[in-house]
Amino acid sequence: MSTATPSVRRWCSFRLGSDCFAVDSTGVVEVLRSRRLTHVPLAAAGVLGLVHLRGRIVPVVDPAIRLNAVGDRSAAAGTHLMISVGDDWYGLSVDEMLDVVEIPDARVERPTAASSRGDAVAGTYDAGTRLVHLLDPGHLIHSLVRPAPHFGIPCGGPHGSG
Amino acid sequence: MDHVVGDNSEFIGEFLVESTENLDQLDRDLLALESEPGDPQRLASIFRTVHTIKGNSGLFGFSKLGALAHNGEHLLGRLRDGKLSLDDRITGTLYSMVDAVRSILRSIESTGTEGEQNYRDLARQLAAVAAEEAAAVEEPKAAEPFPSEEPPVAAAEPVGDPAPMPAAEPRAETEAGESTHRDPPPPVPAPPSLAPAAAPGAPAVGGSAADSTVRVDVDLLASILDLVGELVLARNELRSVETEDPAVLAAAQRINAVTNALQETAVKTRMQPVEHVFSRFPRTVRDLATSCGKEVALSIDGADTELDRTLTESIRDPLTHLLRNAIDHGIESPEARAAVGKPRAGRLSLRAYHESGRVTIEVCDDGAGIDVERVRDKAIARGLVSPADAQGLSEEQILHFIFEPGFSTAREVTSVSGRGVGMDVVRTNIEAIGGTVDLHSLRGQGTTVRVHVPLTLAIMPALVVHCAGERFAMPQAAVSELVPVRRGTTSLVEGLADAPVMRVRGRLVPLVFLDKFLGLRPETACRGQGTVVLVRVDDREYGIVVDGSTRTGEAHAGCRELLESASLSTIVVKPIGAVLAGLGIYSGATVLGDGGVVLILDLRGMARAVDLPPIERETGDAKAATAAADRYLVCRTWRGRRIALPLGEIVRLEKHRSRDVQVAGPHRLIRRGDGFTPLADVDRVLGSASVAREADTTDALNVVVIRGPASDVGLAVERILDVVAADAPLQAALAAPGVAGTVSLGGLATEVIDVAAAAAQ
Numbered sequence: 001m002s003t004a005t006p007s008v009r010r011w012c013s014f015r016l017g018s019d020c021f022a023v024d025s026t027g028v029v030e031v032l033r034s035r036r037l038t039h040v041p042l043a044a045a046g047v048l049g050l051v052h053l054r055g056r057i058v059p060v061v062d063p064a065i066r067l068n069a070v071g072d073r074s075a076a077a078g079t080h081l082m083i084s085v086g087d088d089w090y091g092l093s094v095d096e097m098l099d100v101v102e103i104p105d106a107r108v109e110r111p112t113a114a115s116s117r118g119d120a121v122a123g124t125y126d127a128g129t130r131l132v133h134l135l136d137p138g139h140l141i142h143s144l145v146r147p148a149p150h151f152g153i154p155c156g157g158p159h160g161s162g
Numbered sequence: 163m164d165h166v167v168g169d170n171s172e173f174i175g176e177f178l179v180e181s182t183e184n185l186d187q188l189d190r191d192l193l194a195l196e197s198e199p200g201d202p203q204r205l206a207s208i209f210r211t212v213h214t215i216k217g218n219s220g221l222f223g224f225s226k227l228g229a230l231a232h233n234g235e236h237l238l239g240r241l242r243d244g245k246l247s248l249d250d251r252i253t254g255t256l257y258s259m260v261d262a263v264r265s266i267l268r269s270i271e272s273t274g275t276e277g278e279q280n281y282r283d284l285a286r287q288l289a290a291v292a293a294e295e296a297a298a299v300e301e302p303k304a305a306e307p308f309p310s311e312e313p314p315v316a317a318a319e320p321v322g323d324p325a326p327m328p329a330a331e332p333r334a335e336t337e338a339g340e341s342t343h344r345d346p347p348p349p350v351p352a353p354p355s356l357a358p359a360a361a362p363g364a365p366a367v368g369g370s371a372a373d374s375t376v377r378v379d380v381d382l383l384a385s386i387l388d389l390v391g392e393l394v395l396a397r398n399e400l401r402s403v404e405t406e407d408p409a410v411l412a413a414a415q416r417i418n419a420v421t422n423a424l425q426e427t428a429v430k431t432r433m434q435p436v437e438h439v440f441s442r443f444p445r446t447v448r449d450l451a452t453s454c455g456k457e458v459a460l461s462i463d464g465a466d467t468e469l470d471r472t473l474t475e476s477i478r479d480p481l482t483h484l485l486r487n488a489i490d491h492g493i494e495s496p497e498a499r500a501a502v503g504k505p506r507a508g509r510l511s512l513r514a515y516h517e518s519g520r521v522t523i524e525v526c527d528d529g530a531g532i533d534v535e536r537v538r539d540k541a542i543a544r545g546l547v548s549p550a551d552a553q554g555l556s557e558e559q560i561l562h563f564i565f566e567p568g569f570s571t572a573r574e575v576t577s578v579s580g581r582g583v584g585m586d587v588v589r590t591n592i593e594a595i596g597g598t599v600d601l602h603s604l605r606g607q608g609t610t611v612r613v614h615v616p617l618t619l620a621i622m623p624a625l626v627v628h629c630a631g632e633r634f635a636m637p638q639a640a641v642s643e644l645v646p647v648r649r650g651t652t653s654l655v656e657g658l659a660d661a662p663v664m665r666v667r668g669r670l671v672p673l674v675f676l677d678k679f680l681g682l683r684p685e686t687a688c689r690g691q692g693t694v695v696l697v698r699v700d701d702r703e704y705g706i707v708v709d710g711s712t713r714t715g716e717a718h719a720g721c722r723e724l725l726e727s728a729s730l731s732t733i734v735v736k737p738i739g740a741v742l743a744g745l746g747i748y749s750g751a752t753v754l755g756d757g758g759v760v761l762i763l764d765l766r767g768m769a770r771a772v773d774l775p776p777i778e779r780e781t782g783d784a785k786a787a788t789a790a791a792d793r794y795l796v797c798r799t800w801r802g803r804r805i806a807l808p809l810g811e812i813v814r815l816e817k818h819r820s821r822d823v824q825v826a827g828p829h830r831l832i833r834r835g836d837g838f839t840p841l842a843d844v845d846r847v848l849g850s851a852s853v854a855r856e857a858d859t860t861d862a863l864n865v866v867v868i869r870g871p872a873s874d875v876g877l878a879v880e881r882i883l884d885v886v887a888a889d890a891p892l893q894a895a896l897a898a899p900g901v902a903g904t905v906s907l908g909g910l911a912t913e914v915i916d917v918a919a920a921a922a923q
Contacts, residue, residue, distance in 0.1 A: 038632075038758065038760065038761065040742060040761065042745055054388070054392055055736070056388065057750075057759055088739055145742075
């Protein structure tokens with residue numbers, strides 16, 4: 001199992017809708033289940049909320065928005081894959097955790113330039129039964145937490161609606 | 163430490179930290195030496211510091227620094243050996259050397275190089291001072307009984323010492339010093355890589371201090387604090403487990419106690435004595451006094467008072483400003499002091515102490531005090547207050563004008579102060595860290611400025627409020643008052659042109675509905691029932707409307723509602739990612755006792771986001787009244803006339819349904835709570851007939867409530883347009899029935915209602 005050489009990396013895979021994605025296991029901090037999130041009003045749509053983990057306040061994001069995940073998402077039971085990006089931690093809200101897969105770098109196919117998922121997917125691996133989309137967490141997170149372009153705050157007034 | 167080239171940035175970092183600390187010590191030593199020239203301990207300490215810097219700069223190849231330190235060391239060596247005696251000139255030269263070393267170190271820190279400046283002149287001067295005076299003093303000084311056993315030089319030689327030295331080592335001072343080592347070497351030989359932690363900082367008094375302290379990375383302390391926070395949460399979970407097992411209960415009890423103690427201890431690690439800030443001040447004061455031609459004796463008390471290390475840095479500049487003011491403006495020239503029978507040297511005292519959970523730092527001088535009349539005149543001249551109002555202000559209120567931006571009473575601008583920057587910066591900086599400043603002055607006797615700052619920013623008392631099922635925290639320091647809002651009461655003023663305001667003791671305070679502001683629910687639901695949290699940040703005061711009694715759903719006594727809508731707790735502030743901080747409305751987050759994450763509202767950012775105008779800093783009711791009198795509420799009558807009402811005359815604004823208006827004889831009344839308010843039609847006040855309108859279908863009726871002779875009087879208007887500040891004073895010439903005059907509002911001439919006449923109707 002642990003015959004991983006630098007050219008073979010271990011990826012933590014998970015399901016989003018009907019697709020399978022994976023992040024490099026070295027960046028995985030923890031998997032949290034059914035933790036109540038604190039909603040962040042006015043944050044970018046991709047930010048689902050905040051969760052407390054080991055003394056840090058960690059934003060949890062919804063990768064499905066960026067990754068155009070389709071299919072049955074009803075099973076999304078609040079599983080959060082906590083990953084580190086640089087010095088910061090983020091949580092990815094996923095539908096279901098799958099296995100850790102060892103993937104030789106050589107067998108990763110680079111995405112086509114026209115991919116709708118853009119920078120967020122760094123490559124794809126054909127696991128035989130399914131395709132595993134390998135994520136670039138930095139790009140993914142960045143595109144999700146960017147604040148909405150038009151940040152207008154309504155001034156709360158009783159006549160505001162009239 | 164065998165890195166000579168390559169990436170030794172880590173070691174350079176250590177070297178910088180160490181050297182900066184040593185320079186502070188050097189400043190202290192030099193000052194002490196001035197009052198007690200020839201103190202061998204001090205001289206030895208200075209020599210050691212300079213020698214260390216020389217050694218390390220050689221190690222890292224900083225040649226300018228090395229040359230400078232080398233010359234300084236040479237001069238110091240002669241002083242130590244009694245070949246020279248300390249005088250002002252030598253001290254001055256040594257101070258210049260310290261400054262030069264400091265600026266080189268700063269340059270190394272920021273750019274990694276020693277910088278452009280060439281210190282050759284200074285080096286020459288050091289050499290010259292060392293050489294030329296040698297002959298002059300040698301003879302008398304030879305008699306000076308210097309202890310024959312050398313002072314303890316280099317008690318703890320730095321690690322850098324065995325490294326290559328600049329070639330021109332004048333004498334074998336190092337070896338000589340070491341051979342007469344008084345302090346024994348540390349009993350446990352530390353591995354070389356750890357040595358810097360304990361090595362050179364040992365002050366001349368008490369060499370054991372170095373053994374009992376360790377230099378620890380701040381990040382490490384922070385992570386310990388985080389982990390303790392986790393433990394506290396786990397402890398809370400454990401508490402909620404229901405069990406009868408006495409063993410488990412006992413263990414839980416113990417864990418509880420240990421956790422509390424651990425949290426307390428961990429918090430203490432963030433604390434740092436204000437000494438770190440104070441230590442530079444003797445030097446600052448000396449330099450300032452010299453440049454102002456004053457004699458100043460500085461006394462420092464309570465330097466061991468502890469403060470969060472993130473705060474100690476923030477108070478440095480404000481305190482420097484205050485010292486500068488005291489020396490330049492406060493303390494008189496020696497001659498002037500002598501003339502009024504004061505000692506020639508002014509007393510300046512700097513005192514730090516704990517007071518009701520905060521740290522107070524007091525800067526007190528025995529100088530001339532502040533001329534209240536001059537401040538008053540200046541305030542009037544600058545238009546901060548009208549001459550009439552100024553008469554009604556107390557001395558204290560007048561003194562507070564000093565904190566206004568650009569306010570200076572200095573007759574002339576000196577290089578030190580008088581350009582009108584200073585006190586407002588002091589106030590701004592102190593308020594930025596949640597502190598306050600107050601000032602007392604007695605003419606002829608001196609001035610005292612007290613700065614109150616919180617102990618720490620990482621842990622603070624906060625108010626946790628509820629709104630639309632969410633909780634938010636706000637720093638308690640900014641919260642001034644909680645006001646319940648209940649349907650049927652009159653405390654909430656509704657809407658000035660879509661901007662809700664509330665009248666609090668004569669002031670109109672803008673309101674922000676938190677639910678609407680944050681988009682928590684589509685419509686503001688807490689208008690009729692809720693709590694207004696009055697907050698004050700910088701120059702802004704506003705109210706945040708949060709939910710009232712959300713749990714019981716029925717109106718109770720006010721205090722009960724407040725308790726349920728808001729609670730106080732001490733929170734540990736945790737940073738949120740740059741992403742969320744970029745929103746500008748959250749300053750961090752915290753974890754409450756139940757494990758829930760709660761966002762901390764950035765009250766300053768909120769004020770910016772809703773674009774609240776800065777309010778005038780009221781210096782008493784007089785000023786508040788004038789401020790309000792210059793602003794007008796602009797309304798439209800049913801006849802389409804644009805009219806204005808002085809804001810100061812308005813009690814509140816209300817909205818009623820037309821069917822609530824009752825007719826009693828010739829009068830129309832509006833039922834409000836237990837009583838009735840007479841209602842006047844604005845068109846009638848203006849001498850025209852009321853417009854026949856379909857009263858029954860027009861649902862909302864805007865009523866401006868003004869103070870009448872007997873009771874409040876409502877003035878029905880068609881629409882409330884805006885609140886505008888007058889461009890010019892009221893002109894009474896164009897008076898008409900019910901009109902007090904005309905005023906220019908936003909370039910439009912607008913009739914101002916004669917409020918007294920309207921109320922009499």
